[in-house]
Amino acid sequence: MGYKHILFDLDGTLTDPVIGITKSVAYALKKMKNIDVALEELTKFIGPPLMDSFIDFYGFTEIEAKEAIECYREYFRDQGIFENEIYDGIKKLLEELTIAGKIMAVATSKPTVFAERIVDYFGLTPYFEVVYGSHLDGGRTKKSEVIDAVIEALEIKDLKDVVMIGDRKHDIIGAKQMGIDSIGVEYGYGSYEELREAGADFIVKDVCELKSILLER
Numbered sequence: 001m002g003y004k005h006i007l008f009d010l011d012g013t014l015t016d017p018v019i020g021i022t023k024s025v026a027y028a029l030k031k032m033k034n035i036d037v038a039l040e041e042l043t044k045f046i047g048p049p050l051m052d053s054f055i056d057f058y059g060f061t062e063i064e065a066k067e068a069i070e071c072y073r074e075y076f077r078d079q080g081i082f083e084n085e086i087y088d089g090i091k092k093l094l095e096e097l098t099i100a101g102k103i104m105a106v107a108t109s110k111p112t113v114f115a116e117r118i119v120d121y122f123g124l125t126p127y128f129e130v131v132y133g134s135h136l137d138g139g140r141t142k143k144s145e146v147i148d149a150v151i152e153a154l155e156i157k158d159l160k161d162v163v164m165i166g167d168r169k170h171d172i173i174g175a176k177q178m179g180i181d182s183i184g185v186e187y188g189y190g191s192y193e194e195l196r197e198a199g200a201d202f203i204v205k206d207v208c209e210l211k212s213i214l215l216e217r
Contacts, residue, residue: 002102002213002214002215003102003161003162003163003181003214004102004103004161004162005102005103005104005105005154005156005161005162005163006097006102006103006104006105006162006163006165006214007104007105007147007164007165008104008106008107008165008166009047009106009107009108009164009165009166009167009168009171009188010108010110010115010118010119010133011046011047011108011110011167011188011189012046012166012167012168012185012188012189012190013087013165013166013167013171013185014087014106014119014122015084015085015086015087015090015118016084016188017083017084017118018039018043018046018189019080019083019084020076020079020080020081020082020083020084021042021045021076021080022039022040022042022043022045022046023039023079023080023083024075024076025037025042025045025072026039026042027072027074027075028072028075029058029068031071031074032060032071033058035058044057044189045057046168046188046189047109047166047167047170047188047189047190048109048168048170049109049134049141049170050065050068050069050072051065051066051069051138052141054068054069066138081114081118081121082121084118084121086122086124087187087207088207089206089207089208089211090207091122091124093207093210093211093214094124094127095127096211096215097127097214097215098127100215102214104128104129105128105129105131105132105150105153105154106119106128106130106131106133107133107143107147107164108131108132108133108134109133109134109141109142109143109146109170110134111133111134111135111136112131112134112135113133113136114133115133116131129153129154130150130153130154132146132149132150132153133146142174143164143170143171143173143174143175144174144177144178146174147164147174147175147178147180148178151178151180159179159180160181162180163175163181163182163183163201163214164178164180164181164182164183165182165183165210166182166183166184166185166188166190167184167185167186167187167190167195168188168194168195169190169194169195169197169198171184172184172195172198172199172200173199176199181201181202182200182201182202183200183201183202183210183213184196184198184200184202184203185203185204185210186203186205186206187205187206187207
């Protein structure tokens with residue numbers, strides 16, 4: 001029983017990217033506006049699209065935000081991308097889901113080219129049918145758009161067989177917009193309150209609880 005198609009967010013769900021992302025944001029803020037910020041204050045950038053975060057958190061214009069993203073990528077492209085680690089238990093979970101015949105994909109707001117490199121770096125590529133994210137030109141940044149692309153690529157007909165797993169409200173909202181179930185994970189960067197208010201169908205504290213839903217439901 002359970003879901004046949006399982007979509008995973010990347011940052012805060014499969015891997016913990018806190019060092020790489022916060023250092024990349026700090027680099028961009030310093031270069032763009034000579035702003036110095038403690039790294040722990042920048043964890044709010046993990047999950048949402050970068051464009052939205054630079055605008056919402058620092059009042060950048062859309063033009064400034066696009067330039068900030070380019071600065072961010074200067075650091076992230078070859079250094080920040082690997083300042084990252086896989087969450088305990090994730091690889092074992094993916095192995096068990098594969099054995100159980102589940103079809104899995106990555107659906108992230110991170111550009112696809114970076115997401116593919118990260119997934120490959122941790123040896124996770126064999127577990128996923130597709131790894132989809134946003135486009136480098138700023139397209140397909142909404143989570144609903146990424147989910148839609150995955151559903152189309154996997155030729156999914158019955159949306160009741162699909163679940164989106166993520167740690168932020170954007171994952172949950174995107175799933176609801178596409179008419180699929182969602183699971184919020186508390187071990188990432190979104191709070192229980194954020195996930196509940198967004199309307200997550202399930203909320204789990206750790207990978208063990210996630211496994212119980214995906215394999216025993």
